[in-house]
Amino acid sequence: MVTYFKDGCVVITGAASGIGRETARVFARDGCIRLFLGDLSIDGLSETKNWILSEHPTANIEVAVVNIADEEAVEKFVQGAVTAFGHIDFAVNAAGFAHKAASVVDLSDGDWEKSYKVNLRGTFLCERALLRQMIRQKPLPGYECRASIVNITSLCATISIPGLTAYSASKGGVLGMSKTDALDYGPDKIRINCIAPGTIETPMSLNSLGADYLKANAKLTPLNRNGQPEDVANAVAWLSSPHAGFITGITLPVDGGLNLYTGPPV
Numbered sequence: 001m002v003t004y005f006k007d008g009c010v011v012i013t014g015a016a017s018g019i020g021r022e023t024a025r026v027f028a029r030d031g032c033i034r035l036f037l038g039d040l041s042i043d044g045l046s047e048t049k050n051w052i053l054s055e056h057p058t059a060n061i062e063v064a065v066v067n068i069a070d071e072e073a074v075e076k077f078v079q080g081a082v083t084a085f086g087h088i089d090f091a092v093n094a095a096g097f098a099h100k101a102a103s104v105v106d107l108s109d110g111d112w113e114k115s116y117k118v119n120l121r122g123t124f125l126c127e128r129a130l131l132r133q134m135i136r137q138k139p140l141p142g143y144e145c146r147a148s149i150v151n152i153t154s155l156c157a158t159i160s161i162p163g164l165t166a167y168s169a170s171k172g173g174v175l176g177m178s179k180t181d182a183l184d185y186g187p188d189k190i191r192i193n194c195i196a197p198g199t200i201e202t203p204m205s206l207n208s209l210g211a212d213y214l215k216a217n218a219k220l221t222p223l224n225r226n227g228q229p230e231d232v233a234n235a236v237a238w239l240s241s242p243h244a245g246f247i248t249g250i251t252l253p254v255d256g257g258l259n260l261y262t263g264p265p266v
């Protein structure tokens with residue numbers, strides 16, 4: 001059994017659903033029994049908590065409603081984690097919003113604004129609040145680095161999916177921000193990396209792209225299927241762990257090879 005995260009505390013946003021929820025479960029599976037989970041949905045957070053507790057009854061799980069687009073709420077959320085557990089060793093910024101695919105002439109101001117406010121500004125607010133705390137901490141016993149942050153960007157940050165203009169712009173921003181912050185905080189021994197999921201079967205992809213798109217996409221993917229939340233969660237856990245202790249500033253695609261595909265539809 002892997003126990004990478006023993007004695008550590010993880011903070012995860014977007015933990016009420018999909019990738020964030022599965023990431024919480026995988027951290028608990030790999031030995032992290034202090035989890036501070038945030039999302040807009042208290043019902044979803046409670047489901048995540050009960051699910052993890054059914055597998056790991058000794059886990060200490062706190063859940064908190066947070067809108068990551070709200071600066072005050074984010075500060076309170078991060079402070080809540082510190083009050084609960086005293087330190088934040090790992091953080092995963094998975095909360096995100098995807099608008100329905102539409103060509104740019106039909107893209108609403110609302111979808112543009114929300115993509116920016118949640119995906120880019122929200123991730124920035126979380127990262128800033130986390131770094132202000134992490135920089136004051138000591139590394140966990142046996143760890144070289146003080147802390148790790150993994151931001152969930154998207155394959156859309158580097159290649160294109162039709163109709164996701166605002167989403168792609170916001171996720172490209174997350175990628176640029178993460179690289180700069182990795183450079184700035186490397187000397188402080190805080191690692192910051194991104195995961196770029198391809199198409200992962202979650203409520204978000206179903207709502208944004210639709211079932212037909214997902215079916216066709218699976219065929220285009222070299223590994224011949226769409227991703228599952230666990231595919232991403234396993235990569236997040238590895239990137240957060242000491243096995244990736246000399247890695248910072250990267251963007252790891254978790255996409256079954258989809259970023260390689262340049263041919264016609266099959």
Ligand SMILES: NC(=O)c1ccc[n+]([C@@H]2O[C@H](COP(=O)([O-])OP(=O)(O)OC[C@H]3O[C@@H](n4cnc5c(N)ncnc54)[C@H](O)[C@@H]3O)[C@@H](O)[C@H]2O)c1
Pocket residue numbers: 013014015016017018019020038039040041044066067068069093094095096097098118122152153154155196197198199200201202203204205
């Ligand atoms: N599913 C995919 O194909 C895919 C691909 C690439 C990247 N991603 C990214 O992965 C992350 C997780 O997405 P998912 O597919 O698990 O979607 P999901 O819809 O299952 O989960 C997203 C969660 O984020 C929460 N959230 C949304 N806005 C929020 C806000 N303002 N404050 C706090 N929480 C908020 C939602 O309530 C939800 O629980 C997102 O950042 C998404 O952009 C997903």
